[in-house]
Amino acid sequence: MPTRALTTRHAQDLELFADRWAKAGLVLLVLLCLGFPFMAGNKWLVVGLQAQIAIVGSVSLMILTGFAGQISMGHAAFIGIGAYTTAMLGEHHHFPFWLALPLAGLAAAAVGMMIGPFALRLRGLYLALITVGLVFIVKHMLYHQVAWTGGAKGMKVPAYLWFGGDAPKLSDYAKEPLDLGVVSLDSQQLMFFVFLLLAVAVVLCGVHIARSNTGRAMMAVRDHDLAASVLGIHPARTKVLAFGISSFFAGVCGGMLALQLSYLMPDGFGLPMSVNYIAMIVLGGIGTIFGGVWGAIMFVVLHPVAEQLQPYVPYFSERTDTLFSTVLFAVVVCIFLIFEPLGLFGFWLRIKRYFLAWPFRYG
Amino acid sequence: MLSLHIVNGLALGAVYALVALGFVVIYRASQVFNFAQGELLAFGAFLMIALFQAGVPWGLALVLTMVITGLLGVLIERVFLRPLVGRPVFVTIIVTIFVAMILHAGMMVGWGPEMKGSTPTPWNKAGMVTIRAAVTEGSGTININEASLESLGELLSLDTKSLARLSERKDVRSFAGETPFHSIDELLLCNGPDDCANPMAAGYPDDPTCLPQVCLNPKVYARIKHKVSVEGESGMRVVRPALEVPVNSVVSILIAVLALGLFFLVIRFTRLGIAMRATASDQETSLAMGIPVGRVFAWSWFIAGAFAALGGALLGLYPRQVELNLAYTALAAFPAVVVGGLDSAVGAVIGGFLLGLLVVLCQVYIEPAMGHFGKDFHEVFPYLMMILVLVVRPYGLFGSKDVERV
Numbered sequence: 001m002p003t004r005a006l007t008t009r010h011a012q013d014l015e016l017f018a019d020r021w022a023k024a025g026l027v028l029l030v031l032l033c034l035g036f037p038f039m040a041g042n043k044w045l046v047v048g049l050q051a052q053i054a055i056v057g058s059v060s061l062m063i064l065t066g067f068a069g070q071i072s073m074g075h076a077a078f079i080g081i082g083a084y085t086t087a088m089l090g091e092h093h094h095f096p097f098w099l100a101l102p103l104a105g106l107a108a109a110a111v112g113m114m115i116g117p118f119a120l121r122l123r124g125l126y127l128a129l130i131t132v133g134l135v136f137i138v139k140h141m142l143y144h145q146v147a148w149t150g151g152a153k154g155m156k157v158p159a160y161l162w163f164g165g166d167a168p169k170l171s172d173y174a175k176e177p178l179d180l181g182v183v184s185l186d187s188q189q190l191m192f193f194v195f196l197l198l199a200v201a202v203v204l205c206g207v208h209i210a211r212s213n214t215g216r217a218m219m220a221v222r223d224h225d226l227a228a229s230v231l232g233i234h235p236a237r238t239k240v241l242a243f244g245i246s247s248f249f250a251g252v253c254g255g256m257l258a259l260q261l262s263y264l265m266p267d268g269f270g271l272p273m274s275v276n277y278i279a280m281i282v283l284g285g286i287g288t289i290f291g292g293v294w295g296a297i298m299f300v301v302l303h304p305v306a307e308q309l310q311p312y313v314p315y316f317s318e319r320t321d322t323l324f325s326t327v328l329f330a331v332v333v334c335i336f337l338i339f340e341p342l343g344l345f346g347f348w349l350r351i352k353r354y355f356l357a358w359p360f361r362y363g
Numbered sequence: 364m365l366s367l368h369i370v371n372g373l374a375l376g377a378v379y380a381l382v383a384l385g386f387v388v389i390y391r392a393s394q395v396f397n398f399a400q401g402e403l404l405a406f407g408a409f410l411m412i413a414l415f416q417a418g419v420p421w422g423l424a425l426v427l428t429m430v431i432t433g434l435l436g437v438l439i440e441r442v443f444l445r446p447l448v449g450r451p452v453f454v455t456i457i458v459t460i461f462v463a464m465i466l467h468a469g470m471m472v473g474w475g476p477e478m479k480g481s482t483p484t485p486w487n488k489a490g491m492v493t494i495r496a497a498v499t500e501g502s503g504t505i506n507i508n509e510a511s512l513e514s515l516g517e518l519l520s521l522d523t524k525s526l527a528r529l530s531e532r533k534d535v536r537s538f539a540g541e542t543p544f545h546s547i548d549e550l551l552l553c554n555g556p557d558d559c560a561n562p563m564a565a566g567y568p569d570d571p572t573c574l575p576q577v578c579l580n581p582k583v584y585a586r587i588k589h590k591v592s593v594e595g596e597s598g599m600r601v602v603r604p605a606l607e608v609p610v611n612s613v614v615s616i617l618i619a620v621l622a623l624g625l626f627f628l629v630i631r632f633t634r635l636g637i638a639m640r641a642t643a644s645d646q647e648t649s650l651a652m653g654i655p656v657g658r659v660f661a662w663s664w665f666i667a668g669a670f671a672a673l674g675g676a677l678l679g680l681y682p683r684q685v686e687l688n689l690a691y692t693a694l695a696a697f698p699a700v701v702v703g704g705l706d707s708a709v710g711a712v713i714g715g716f717l718l719g720l721l722v723v724l725c726q727v728y729i730e731p732a733m734g735h736f737g738k739d740f741h742e743v744f745p746y747l748m749m750i751l752v753l754v755v756r757p758y759g760l761f762g763s764k765d766v767e768r769v
Binding site for chain 2: 065071118121122123124125126128129130132133136137140143144145146271275278279282286315316319323324326327329330331333334337338341
């Protein structure tokens with residue numbers, strides 16, 4: 001495998017897919033993404049939807065924790081706010097889902113920017129524990145603000161295609177698929193493509209933030225905020241911005257989650273969800289968008305894999321709950337953290353380096 | 364009633380203080396925030412019951428529980444956290460969270476999700492310590508005939524929690540572990556064993572069959588007098604209600620204070636304590652001075668585990684039940700640690716007791732005033748307080764401020 005060509009022009013530097021191999025990979029990826037909803041059965045289509053949601057969520061957390069270095073255990077709160085905003089806009093005000101999603105992001109971002117100032121005074125663990133508090137407070141609101149959220153009973157999430165209560169819904173296509181001539185799409189497949197668009201947009205945003213001034217400022221603040229401020233970076237503005245961007249995408253992720261679940265209960269938006277997202281970015285490789293994406297995919301795919309394995313594992317074989325997948329994921333994360341600090345990204349780097357010099361051991 | 368709430372609050376606070384101190388001990392030694400503390404606490408409570416059921420005497424069972432849980436803590440440190448020395452904070456956080464998940468799953472498989480009853484005690488588990496006897500005029504009890512427990516509950520418009528307190532045999536699922544049952548204490552009033560031989564009267568039913576005789580608070584009696592047929596009414600009037608606090612609460616406070624006192628003596632006067640303080644202040648220098656830092660880590664985890672187990676054994680006391688959800692108590696103890704300051708042992712203890720008081724008082728006085736939104740508000744209230752404190756003092760009340768060097 002050839003090494004990347006020497007860049008001689010700025011435009012070459014900016015290319016996302018610089019060499020032939022990357023372009024080939026891109027084509028393969030596009031084909032896979034487009035073909036997936038037609039090849040996968042219903043179960044794996046749901047896994048695909050969950051993966052897209054998880055990608056948006058973990059990339060958004062990566063921007064905050066991976067780039068800006070702010071440890072947040074409050075991701076579930078932002079996702080919850082996004083999810084319930086989407087649900088309430090749809091259910092109470094009959095907003096179409098494509099408008100509710102960005103509004104959900106804005107609602108989450110508003111709360112996120114309110115947390116931002118705390119991050120200016122607190123660092124490390126103190127900030128993490130404040131965000132734990134945020135999760136508890138939001139969950140309490142979701143449970144007890146019954147008029148808005150339906151409380152513990154939960155609420156429906158209608159995905160209207162246009163304004164008004166009698167507008168057609170996305171779920172209408174479940175019965176009669178949308179006929180496009182060449183192919184016909186049912187509601188799940190349609191949702192897959194909508195989510196694909198969103199996930200790609202968010203990932204591209206993440207990649208470009210990482211390569212831009214903003215991202216570099218975030219990383220400088222992460223590595224040493226006092227030093228960064230000496231270099232002319234405004235740490236306060238950078239932190240608040242990181243919280244804003246991250247929680248906006250988290251809100252969108254919540255909206256997608258709401259649409260996919262189509263019925264919301266406050267139970268899911270607790271600390272475990274935050275922990276899962278942190279685990280995803282750590283598993284993938286902290287500080288890289290690659291890590292955010294692949295950590296999320298790995299997390300989502302582990303669950304059906306665990307389901308397949310469960311009958312063969314002693315003590316867990318008779319259980320019907322998700323306990324085994326939790327344990328499997330926990331063990332995998334612990335092993336990765338102890339033996340491969342860079343996570344999947346480090347794994348990928350090693351594979352790439354091996355093949356760079358192939359068939360020789362060292363290049 | 365206020366003094367009863369204060370005692371109950373301090374008893375809960377004792378548990379929080381033990382857990383919070385565990386967090387601080389580990390954090391000071393190795394800058395790890397141990398999210399598995401809650402699972403260690405639940406493990407201790409389960410182990411206590413298991414040992415006691417296996418026939419180990421109570422005192423030995425308690426000590427064994429603490430030692431075994433402490434060793435479990437040492438094991439966790441050795442296997443999962445020692446390889447991570449020097450890695451960023453959130454990596455260690457994540458590892459402890461996932462260790463907690465593994466422990467949780469292990470306990471789920473090993474002990475099952477159902478409630479295990481309260482942790483055993485050598486004393487009467489429902490006993491009360493009378494601080495001040497009631498002063499009554501006249502005497503007598505009121506017999507409620509043919510009033511089953513439910514109808515009594517209906518009459519008094521009790522909520523399910525109070526009703527559950529009335530009779531554990533009723534399968535009321537919302538039996539909340541931490542609730543001090545203030546409402547029922549205001550309802551039922553016993554004027555000592557002579558007045559009222561029925562244990563029901565004290566609010567602690569040991570024998571569910573003897574219902575009919577219930578001593579009532581005069582105010583309540585006035586409310587329901589016309590609704591029930593009353594026999595043997597003889598004009599009992601309570602001038603001053605009795606002041607009784609549960610033995611369990613008093614013992615909890617005493618044991619916790621003893622353990623905490625012992626800890627501070629060890630830290631102050633022993634070689635181990637000096638080594639721990641040295642490690643906390645500078646790891647590398649301590650290593651250079653020949654202090655076995657690895658062993659200090661192990662001891663810190665041992666102490667934290669033992670304290671968590673003790674906390675679990677105290678938290679599982681009657682009327683609470685031992686179940687896996689006890690682990691969430693440690694989540695509730697975060698505000699205590701943060702308010703006290705992450706690296707301050709004194710702060711954690713003070714924070715813990717304050718938190719317990721705050722939670723109980725919030726349950727009693729603030730929640731009823733908030734209507735529906737106030738339900739379970741005591742779970743959130745400490746976090747609100749914590750955020751307020753952190754805004755004013757970013758390093759907690761007793762925590763040390765970082766000096767930043769470029």
